[in-house]
Amino acid sequence: MDLKKRLHILKRKYKYKKMAPAFNALHTFLYLPDETTHNGTHIKAADDLKRTMNIVIMAMVPCLLFGMFNAGYQHYIALGEIEAVSGGFFSSEFWTLDNFLVGLVKILPLVIVSYGVGLAIEFLFAVIKKHEVEEGYLVTGMLVPLIVPVDIPLWMLAVAVAFGVVIGKEVFGGTGMNILNPALTIRAFLFFAYPTWMSGDKVWVHGAVERDQAIAAGQNLDAISGETILGSLAQGKEAGYEVMDMFLGFIPGSVGETSTLLIILGGLFLVFTKIGSWRIMLSSVVGAIIMGLIFNQVAASGWITDSSKFYGLMSAPFWEHLIIGGFAFGTVFMATDPVTASQTNKGKWIYGFLVGFISIMIRVFNPAYPEGVMLAILLMNVFAPTIDHYVVQGNVKKRMKRLKVKTA
Amino acid sequence: MSNDIRIKKGLDIKLIGEAEKAVERAIISNYCTIRPEDFHSVIPKLVAKEGTTVKAGGVLFFDKSKEVVKFVSPVSGKVVEVVRGPKRRIDAIKIEADKTQVFEDYGKCDIEGLSPEEIKAHLLASGCWPFVKQRPYDVIANPEKSPKAIFISGYASAPLAADLDFTLQGKEAELQAAITALGKLTEGKVHVSVGKDANSPLSNLKGITLHKVSGPHPSGNVGTQINRIDPVNKGEVVWTVAPQDLVIIGELLLTGKFNAERIVALVGSAVEKPRYFKTLAGSEVSTIIYDKGLSKKSNARIISGNVLSGKEIRPDGALDYYSNVISIIPEGDDYELFGWNKPVFNKISTSRALTFSWLTPNKKYDLNTNTNGEHRAFVTTGTYEEVFPLDIYPMQILKACMYKDLDEMEALGMYEVAPEDFALTEFVCVSKQPHQKIIREGLDLMLKEIG
Numbered sequence: 127m128d129l130k131k132r133l134h135i136l137k138r139k140y141k142y143k144k145m146a147p148a149f150n151a152l153h154t155f156l157y158l159p160d161e162t163t164h165n166g167t168h169i170k171a172a173d174d175l176k177r178t179m180n181i182v183i184m185a186m187v188p189c190l191l192f193g194m195f196n197a198g199y200q201h202y203i204a205l206g207e208i209e210a211v212s213g214g215f216f217s218s219e220f221w222t223l224d225n226f227l228v229g230l231v232k233i234l235p236l237v238i239v240s241y242g243v244g245l246a247i248e249f250l251f252a253v254i255k256k257h258e259v260e261e262g263y264l265v266t267g268m269l270v271p272l273i274v275p276v277d278i279p280l281w282m283l284a285v286a287v288a289f290g291v292v293i294g295k296e297v298f299g300g301t302g303m304n305i306l307n308p309a310l311t312i313r314a315f316l317f318f319a320y321p322t323w324m325s326g327d328k329v330w331v332h333g334a335v336e337r338d339q340a341i342a343a344g345q346n347l348d349a350i351s352g353e354t355i356l357g358s359l360a361q362g363k364e365a366g367y368e369v370m371d372m373f374l375g376f377i378p379g380s381v382g383e384t385s386t387l388l389i390i391l392g393g394l395f396l397v398f399t400k401i402g403s404w405r406i407m408l409s410s411v412v413g414a415i416i417m418g419l420i421f422n423q424v425a426a427s428g429w430i431t432d433s434s435k436f437y438g439l440m441s442a443p444f445w446e447h448l449i450i451g452g453f454a455f456g457t458v459f460m461a462t463d464p465v466t467a468s469q470t471n472k473g474k475w476i477y478g479f480l481v482g483f484i485s486i487m488i489r490v491f492n493p494a495y496p497e498g499v500m501l502a503i504l505l506m507n508v509f510a511p512t513i514d515h516y517v518v519q520g521n522v523k524k525r526m527k528r529l530k531v532k533t534a
Numbered sequence: 535m536s537n538d539i540r541i542k543k544g545l546d547i548k549l550i551g552e553a554e555k556a557v558e559r560a561i562i563s564n565y566c567t568i569r570p571e572d573f574h575s576v577i578p579k580l581v582a583k584e585g586t587t588v589k590a591g592g593v594l595f596f597d598k599s600k601e602v603v604k605f606v607s608p609v610s611g612k613v614v615e616v617v618r619g620p621k622r623r624i625d626a627i628k629i630e631a632d633k634t635q636v637f638e639d640y641g642k643c644d645i646e647g648l649s650p651e652e653i654k655a656h657l658l659a660s661g662c663w664p665f666v667k668q669r670p671y672d673v674i675a676n677p678e679k680s681p682k683a684i685f686i687s688g689y690a691s692a693p694l695a696a697d698l699d700f701t702l703q704g705k706e707a708e709l710q711a712a713i714t715a716l717g718k719l720t721e722g723k724v725h726v727s728v729g730k731d732a733n734s735p736l737s738n739l740k741g742i743t744l745h746k747v748s749g750p751h752p753s754g755n756v757g758t759q760i761n762r763i764d765p766v767n768k769g770e771v772v773w774t775v776a777p778q779d780l781v782i783i784g785e786l787l788l789t790g791k792f793n794a795e796r797i798v799a800l801v802g803s804a805v806e807k808p809r810y811f812k813t814l815a816g817s818e819v820s821t822i823i824y825d826k827g828l829s830k831k832s833n834a835r836i837i838s839g840n841v842l843s844g845k846e847i848r849p850d851g852a853l854d855y856y857s858n859v860i861s862i863i864p865e866g867d868d869y870e871l872f873g874w875n876k877p878v879f880n881k882i883s884t885s886r887a888l889t890f891s892w893l894t895p896n897k898k899y900d901l902n903t904n905t906n907g908e909h910r911a912f913v914t915t916g917t918y919e920e921v922f923p924l925d926i927y928p929m930q931i932l933k934a935c936m937y938k939d940l941d942e943m944e945a946l947g948m949y950e951v952a953p954e955d956f957a958l959t960e961f962v963c964v965s966k967q968p969h970q971k972i973i974r975e976g977l978d979l980m981l982k983e984i985g
Contacts, residue, residue, distance in 0.1 A: 130869050154908060158873025162866055162903040166970045168841045169547070169693075169863065172889045173880035174907020176874035178914060179888045260910055302965070304909030401886040403916060458852045469915040469929060485604055518930055522945045529767040 130157065132405065147252040150332075151259035179261045181401045183268050183393035190272060191235075192375060193382040194229025197276045200334040201228050204350040215374050215387065229276075230333055233381055236271035239280050243287040244270075253298050255318050261393035262301030262308070262465070263291065269309035269459060272382025273452065274316065275329040277336075277447050282323065286315045295487060306507045307466045310500050318498070325352040330378035355450045355484065360496035362438040365397070365446075372449045383455035384450070394457035402462045405471060406478035410457040411448065413482025418444025421490055439490040447486050456499035457482065466507040472520075473513040481506045539727065539762045543923040547693040547882060549841070549863075550898045553799040555700050557810040560798075561825075563817035566609040566629045567852035568594060573605065573664055574974075575673045575981060578624050582613045591661060591792030593640035594627055594804030602677060606661025608794035608814045610636040619888035627818075637791040645711055645787055650718045657715075660786050664855070664955025665779035667717070667888075669766050671981045672974075673953035681773040683764055686713075688736040688777050689729040689747045693838040696799035696858045697783030698777055699728075701810065702735045708784025709777070710739050712829070715787055716775065717741045727759050736777060752923065757955040761924045766950045778858045785932055798853065800827060802841070802862035803900040804834040815855050819847060828862050835903050837861040842957035843970065874907065881906065884920055884962050910965040918959040926951065928959050932969060935976030939985055944974055953977075 133153055140149045141506040153159075154176070163170060199220050202208045211217035242265045270287060290312030295304040317324045327336040331352030341347055355365045356376060367377050375385025385388070396402025424430060425441040432441075447453060461467060461481045468477035481502050488498025564948055570578040578595040582588050590610040597603040609631040617626040634975045640660045648656070654677055657663050659753045668694065675681070689700050702709065717724045723743045728734040730748035737744060745763065752758045775783070778796050785793050791958040794815040800822055805812035807826040819836060828834055828849075837844035839857040875888070882890035882899055893895070918928040926947040953970035960969035 131870075150908075154874070157869035157871055158904070158906065159908060160867045160869050161905045161908065162835075163905055164846070166843075166968045167905050167957055167961045168835060168837055168844065168861075169901040169961065170845070170906050170966065172883040172891070172906050173885050173964050174874060174905075174966065175888055175910045175913055175964055176907065177887050178885075180875045215722055254578075258908055258910075262913070300911065302913045346731065359718070381863070398918075399887045401887055401914075402835055410720045422891065455764060463912055464915045467915070471916060472925065474916075503684075506954075514930075518946070521947075524925070525765075525767070525945065526948060529769075532767055532770075 128296075129193050133157065134160070147256065147258050148249050151249065152253070155211060166393055174260045176264075178401055179264045181458070182265045182396065183401050185395045185402075186268050186272065188388045189382040189392060189455070190233070190268070191383060192385045192388050193272060194233050195222075195225045195307070196229065196375060196384055197232055197332050197381065198222075198225030200315050201375065202329070202353055204331045204334065204352055205534070211371065211376050212371070217376075220376065226250030228332060233271060235280055236274065236283060236381070240270040240287055241267040243284045244291050246375065247288060247291045248298070251300065255300075255481055257300070260301035262295070265463075266291075266308045266312075270312050272456065273313050273325065273380045276381055277334070278316070278323055278333050282316060282320055286319070289315045294329045302465055304465060305511075307460055307502055309458055310504050310507075313500055314504060317495075321495075325357075327351040327357060330354055330380075354378050354496075356439070356496040359438040359442050360479035362432070362435070365442070365450075369446070369449075372446070377450070380452060380455075383452045386454045389454040389458050393454075396458065396462070402458065403464070403467065403474055403478075405474040406462045406467055406481070407457055409475045409478030410485075412481035413479035413484075414447055414453060414457075414486050415444055415482075417483045418447045421486070425463065436490055439496060447489070451489065451497050452499045453482075453485055456503055460499075461503050461506070466510060468510045468513050468517075470514050470517040473510070473517045476513050476517075477506055477510055480509070529534050537548065537563055537743065537745045538730070539693075539745050539747045539749075539753065539759060541747070541753035541758060541923045542763075543920060544691075544750035544752055545884060545921045545962070546691070546750040547842075547901075548896070548898045548962070549693050550803040550900045551801050551808045551861075551863075552694055552898075553696065553801050553810055554810040555697070555810070557559045557812055558799055560811040560813040560817065561821040562631070563814065563821045563852075564631060565614070565818055565852075566611070566631055566814065566816040567818070568607070568627045568629070568816050568855065569852070570595070570605075570624050570627075572855040573597075573674055575978065576603075576605075576673075578581045580604070580616065580624065580627075581840075582607070582627070584613055584616050587612050587637040588629065589636045590794075591640065592686065593661065594629075595624070597674075600677065602658045603674060604659060605664055606638075606792055608792075608816050624692075625841055633798075637793070639790050640786060640792065641790045643745050643790075644788045645715050648715075648718075653715050653718055654780070656787075657783065658963065662786050662793055665775055665783060667774050669760065669772050669952060670834070670949035670979045672954075673981070675773050676771070676776075679771045681720045681722065681771045684716055684773045684775065685756050685760050685763070686722050686724070686736070686777055686780065687747075687754055687756040687759055688734050689727055689732065689754040690975070691747075691750070691751035692842055692862055694799070694801040694803075695754070695840055696797070698736075698811070699732050699734045699796040701799075702777055702781065704735070705781045705784070706735050706739070708781045708788060709735060710784070711787045712775075712780040712784035713739055713740055715783070722764075725759070725763050727754075729754075744962065751921075752955065752958055755954060757950070757952050758923055761926075761950060765925075765947075768944065768949060770949075776856065776858075779856070790942050796856070796858055799823070799859045800862070801859060802834075802837075804828055804862040804864050806831055815852065815853060817853050819851055819853055820849060822860060823849070823862065832865070833865045834862050835865050841901075842961060843954045844850065861966055864900070864902040866902030868904070870904075884917065905966050907964075907966055912965050912967065914964045916962060917962055921958040921962055922955075924950065924955060930958065932956070932967070932972050935972045935979075938976075938979060940980060944979060948976060948980060949976075964971045
């Protein structure tokens with residue numbers, strides 16, 4: 127008897143039992159189910175939620191792999207053991223096994239903890255609430271390791287994931303019902319609960335915190351640090367990196383968000399497959415550019431002096447904002463989450479624009495933590511239903527008007 | 535003023551098994567089955583009890599809530615069985631057909647000389663009224679209300695639909711009679727739509743406003759056309775009649791006979807030689823489907839109607855009262871290893887998520903009844919809008935139906951829609967939600983609460 131038949135018999139056996147959702151989740155991973163249509167359309171299109179989520183994960187894999195190399199690269203470069211990249215994207219200093227192994231050892235556990243804890247909670251809720259395990263967490267679980275600092279302790283990540291999945295999603299009814307993006311809820315929890323692990327100049331490079339502790343214990347070592355570009359700019363310093371390095375991603379930052387190039391490729395893939403909303407991505411970039419230009423104008427016209435603590439970020443050229451920090455990653459992978467974004471096409475334009483606009487605004491006006499993408503997207507998640515409401519009301523009003531013309 | 539309707543949003547689902555343009559006379563069915571469920575929201579009150587004989591056009595039952603609406607038998611014969619379900623609900627009425635058919639004579643009509651009330655009474659008494667449907671609610675028209683317009687779609691854009699230009703050939707006289715009569719029942723216009731380049735018998739009729747339709751499905755759905763031409767507002771009623779039913783109405787007016795004969799297309803990839811048949815409403819499908827059609831061993835789904843909105847029937851079932859298509863497609867009750875992530879070439883998709891139907895827009899597909907995934911909550915957005923040409927927000931109205939907010943349903947345009955308008959959104963739905971069922975239940979709720 128082959129596997130297909132055996133599993134089919136098991137599925138029958140588990141039907142109506144408590145463990146059915148858990149079994150089905152695993153079964154449907156292996157086999158597209160034998161379910162047929164009943165009433166309604168007798169044929170269905172090829173796409174299902176698993177396929178949709180899978181495409182998003184595929185778009186993120188290059189970012190993950192790059193993040194692994196970059197973790198090692200930033201580590202060794204901070205130790206002074208290797209030279210900075212010189213030959214563009216395919217620099218031999220970057221794509222080395224040593225770099226990759228550092229990243230693999232640090233980042234693979236993040237991925238495993240993120241998926242392990244998150245999926246365990248999803249399965250638990252599915253069994254308790256007797257519904258199928260929905261696929262939403264497949265993307266969230268991949269996003270989370272990409273948007274945290276590389277050295278974050280695993281227990282913190284586990285706590286945050288548990289919080290994010292339960293409070294961010296399950297209390298609202300699970301996938302499709304949540305108001306806030308679960309991955310960003312997890313990151314926001316980390317940010318507010320463990321701020322020392324989420325900002326500053328020590329957390330972005332593997333080994334920096336450890337080295338600090340060693341020095342504090344009296345060892346005679348050089349401190350290593352890795353300030354993000356936003357951090358440097360917020361303190362009025364020079365960015366310290368070539369523009370090309372920022373674009374290609376050879377800079378410190380959260381695990382997977384540094385390479386704007388790969389994020390753009392992922393974004394194009396999402397737009398091409400029609401899974402990601404090009405409306406949100408485009409309008410978010412436009413919003414960011416406009417806010418950036420406004421700040422540039424403010425700095426250029428001398429309304430603030432270079433002694434102002436906002437000067438560094440305000441005077442950074444507007445386009446630089448697009449390639450530093452988490453802006454690109456947030457725009458492509460987080461703002462476009464269909465559940466928490468605006469759901470109407472018109473609403474998506476407004477929502478995306480405001481995400482970009484507010485991201486840069488918060489980034490500049492918050493020198494203590496110079497990044498605004500996370501908060502901007504969470505804020506707009508809250509406002510997305512309101513935007514949709516007004517867009518839909520436009521349609522309703524048109525209908526009312528038609529009725530009035532008729533009856534008048 | 536141009537009356538053309540150009541639809542941009544939508545999706546033509548191209549399937550294998552289109553009917554060849556040749557008509558055969560089907561074997562005469564021994565039994566004729568009428569299922570009251572075909573007449574949505576009608577509670578039947580039986581007139582012809584088990585054992586009585588009826589003529590073709592003789593009354594079988596009437597609607598309990600609107601007693602003037604009579605439902606008649608397509609054949610003459612003996613009522614052999616009344617199949618009842620729970621609470622003695624009538625599920626089906628089975629009539630054994632006589633060898634020689636006798637027709638009830640309703641008398642020839644001088645259409646021009648009749649008043650609207652006389653025409654209405656005539657159609658009600660002769661069993662032709664159930665062919666007149668109304669929006670809102672997509673049910674049989676309420677004879678007490680006068681419609682603001684009548685809509686007839688002579689353009690079939692659904693997958694594997696019967697070609698109306700072909701099936702209506704030579705029926706101009708009947709169509710004209712029916713339209714003249716129905717035209718008297720409305721103060722508004724009679725809107726008739728035909729395909730853009732079609733040579734339709736409907737194009738040259740008198741007393742109509744002609745619209746030429748182009749674009750992908752659902753351009754041929756009457757709901758799409760109403761939305762473009764003259765949308766239904768609160769308190770208004772429009773009527774819709776399918777052209778093949780106009781022929782029956784026309785024949786009754788001209789000859790006095792209720793002749794439920796129609797040309798039915800047998801289509802689908804499981805049919806060996808798809809073609810047209812002349813048969814009666816309510817006939818057993820076994821008289822049609824096996825001759826150069828379905829092989830008896832094959833595992834196939836038989837649908838009375840098209841693959842998007844038709845009803846599943848068993849091989850011993852009968853053609854329903856309204857359909858002019860029988861579609862047969864393979865069942866999809868099998869597993870597919872890694873079917874959710876491997877590249878897909880043999881199924882239709884509007885995305886490009888490793889689905890490649892966008893590469894071959896003219897390819898004809900052999901789709902089966904597999905759902906291609908499990909039922910989920912609504913997640914993706916923007917997919918429905920791509921295939922939904924009505925000026926309505928599809929996901930919002932579906933959700934309003936699910937949480938039963940009558941005010942919101944009304945505001946979002948529930949008076950304008952029928953379940954079939956949501957067939958394409960259901961087809962493309964990533965979450966595999968039953969859109970047509972949700973809309974039908976929403977309409978039923980409104981009908982009950984608001985009326």
